[in-house]
Amino acid sequence: MGVIPLRSATDPELCGQVARDVAERGVAAATGAVDDRLLDELREVVDRGVEAEDVWNTMDRPPAELGRVVFLPHHGRAALDLLAEPRLMQPCDAVLEPGSILYTMTSLCHPAHGGGRPVHVDTQYVAPGFVMGLGVMVLLDDFTAATGPTRFHPEVTVEAPSPEDFERRALRLVAPAGSACWFHGRIWHDSLPNTTDRARRAVLAAMVRPYLRQRLDMPRMVAHLNPESLPTDVQHRLGFDKILPGSYEEYFLPDGIRKQELLRRSIARGRTADDAGFTPG
Numbered sequence: 123m124g125v126i127p128l129r130s131a132t133d134p135e136l137c138g139q140v141a142r143d144v145a146e147r148g149v150a151a152a153t154g155a156v157d158d159r160l161l162d163e164l165r166e167v168v169d170r171g172v173e174a175e176d177v178w179n180t181m182d183r184p185p186a187e188l189g190r191v192v193f194l195p196h197h198g199r200a201a202l203d204l205l206a207e208p209r210l211m212q213p214c215d216a217v218l219e220p221g222s223i224l225y226t227m228t229s230l231c232h233p234a235h236g237g238g239r240p241v242h243v244d245t246q247y248v249a250p251g252f253v254m255g256l257g258v259m260v261l262l263d264d265f266t267a268a269t270g271p272t273r274f275h276p277e278v279t280v281e282a283p284s285p286e287d288f289e290r291r292a293l294r295l296v297a298p299a300g301s302a303c304w305f306h307g308r309i310w311h312d313s314l315p316n317t318t319d320r321a322r323r324a325v326l327a328a329m330v331r332p333y334l335r336q337r338l339d340m341p342r343m344v345a346h347l348n349p350e351s352l353p354t355d356v357q358h359r360l361g362f363d364k365i366l367p368g369s370y371e372e373y374f375l376p377d378g379i380r381k382q383e384l385l386r387r388s389i390a391r392g393r394t395a396d397d398a399g400f401t402p403g
């Protein structure tokens with residue numbers, strides 16, 4: 123089985139290379155996309171988030187969802203630093219269009235001696251020849267044959283490839299921690315189980331074209347992280363300029379202040395949300 127060719131995230135040609143790789147085989151990867159300091163912070167946020175969300179796992183969540191938090195930035199601002207990282211975001215804009223936004227961001231953890239997902243695509247939207255959504259995986263641990271690599275079928279097709287075709291042609295993501303992998307939302311992929319005695323962790327940011335709907339109300343989800351101080355481009359990727367009026371009064375707010383005021387109210391609502399009182403049934 124082949125492997126995904128690794129680019130270098132510091133190559134000035136990275137955006138063009140990622141756009142070409144995604145157009146040709148639906149997937150691209152590069153080493154050196156995230157520095158060691160941020161990697162350490164992200165590992166900590168992922169470990170803390172997975173543990174904190176364990177309370178929700180008392181409900182009927184399929185095993186594939188374990189190790190996957192609902193919204194990683196909720197657990198720490200380091201996750202938002204990924205949205206400010208040009209080595210990750212510029213290739214997304216090159217494949218999608220300038221100003222691509224975040225659909226969701228989660229963790230992908232294969233615990234020691236566990237994990238693995240069957241072949242699937244990440245989005246049900248089919249638009250032949252057009253990329254609506256792009257996954258960006260940031261590797262927090264080394265992906266090797268043993269730690270449970272992701273495998274991608276190198277042809278973006280509407281129908282799933284046969285199991286034989288997938289086994290014969292899928293490309294394995296084998297890359298060190300700090301690497302990034304960009305993949306078409308409609309690419310067929312799976313992941314193998316982790317056979318080592320250490321966890322294999324990654325972050326997945328799902329980026330979409332700027333006019334598409336996001337999965338979550340992000341200003342409210344990150345209200346506790348002082349989001350007013352985020353750089354404007356990060357606020358944009360979080361959809362802070364896309365809040366809809368919810369009343370006539372909000373609709374008729376003066377043009378010059380409407381966006382800001384809707385954002386202020388949204389963050390204020392997030393800050394007063396009483397999540398603590400809501401326990402899973």
Ligand SMILES: O=C(O)CCC(=O)C(=O)O
Pocket residue numbers: 230231239244270271272311312313326
């Ligand atoms: O964890 C992995 O390697 C793959 C995860 C995956 O398939 C997905 O998020 O859709």
